[in-house]
Every structure is written in structure tokens, then in C-alpha cells.
Amino acid sequence: MLEKTTRINYLFDFYQALLTPKQRNYMEMYYLEDYSLGEISELFQVSRQAVYDNIKRTEAMLETYEEKLHLYSKFEQRASLIDQIEKTVSDKAVLDMINKLKELD
Numbered sequence: 001m002l003e004k005t006t007r008i009n010y011l012f013d014f015y016q017a018l019l020t021p022k023q024r025n026y027m028e029m030y031y032l033e034d035y036s037l038g039e040i041s042e043l044f045q046v047s048r049q050a051v052y053d054n055i056k057r058t059e060a061m062l063e064t065y066e067e068k069l070h071l072y073s074k075f076e077q078r079a080s081l082i083d084q085i086e087k088t089v090s091d092k093a094v095l096d097m098i099n100k101l102k103e104l105d
Contacts, residue, residue, distance in 0.1 A: 005031060007072075011062040014071040023058045030055055075105060 012027050019027070029035040029043075030051075037055075041048045066072050086098050 008059060008062065010072050010075070011066055014075070015062050015065045015069075018065060019058060019061070023054065023061075026051060026054050027058055079105065 008027075009031055012031060016024055016027070025044075026040060029040050030037070035043075037048045037051050040051045044051070082098055082101055086095065089095060089098070
């Protein structure tokens with residue numbers, strides 16, 4: 001479950017601009033602020049089922065965006081390569097550049 005939550009959080013970070021304000025609100029509250037479905041439904045005065053359905057549809061949309069754009073998978077690949085380079089290099093100037101690269105993400 002934690003792995004799924006982490007993945008959804010990353011996908012949300014990459015693709016939230018493509019979501020509607022309502023979708024962003026529900027996802028932020030549920031995944032980032034740890035609100036329950038019931039708490040969200042009370043705040044928006046809708047049923048728990050409506051919140052659940054919206055979150056599930058939004059998760060599917062995020063996965064579809066990732067299938068097409070691959071932003072998260074490229075991010076993971078970049079991070080892995082940076083870690084590998086960092087482990088094999090001892091030059092301080094190169095390590096400083098690696099740290100700057102990490103700060104960009």
C-alpha cells in the first residue's frame with residue numbers, strides 16, 4: 001500500500017496541472033494531507049462513494065498520463081543513474097555537479 005501511495009504522490013506531482021481543481025483538491029486531501037473519504041465527503045457535502053469514485057478515476061488518469069508521457073519513469077531512471085555515478089566518482093568537482101543535478105529534481 002505504501003508503494004502505491006508513493007507512486008500516486010509522484011504521479012500527482014508530475015501531472016497535477018492536467019487535473020481539474022476538484023480532482024486536485026480530492027487527491028491533495030486524500031494522499032498528501034491524509035484525510036479520510038468521510039472527512040472529504042463532509043467538507044464537500046457529497047457522498048463517500050462520490051469521493052471514492054473521483055479518486056479512483058483520477059488515479060487511472062494519472063496512470064494513463066504516465067503511460068503516454070513517462071515523466072515518472074524517466075525521473076526514476078535519472079535518479080538511479082545519478083546514484084550510480086555518485087558511487088563511482090571521487091572527484092569533488094564532479095560530486096558538486098551531481099548534487100546540483102539532484103537539487104533540480
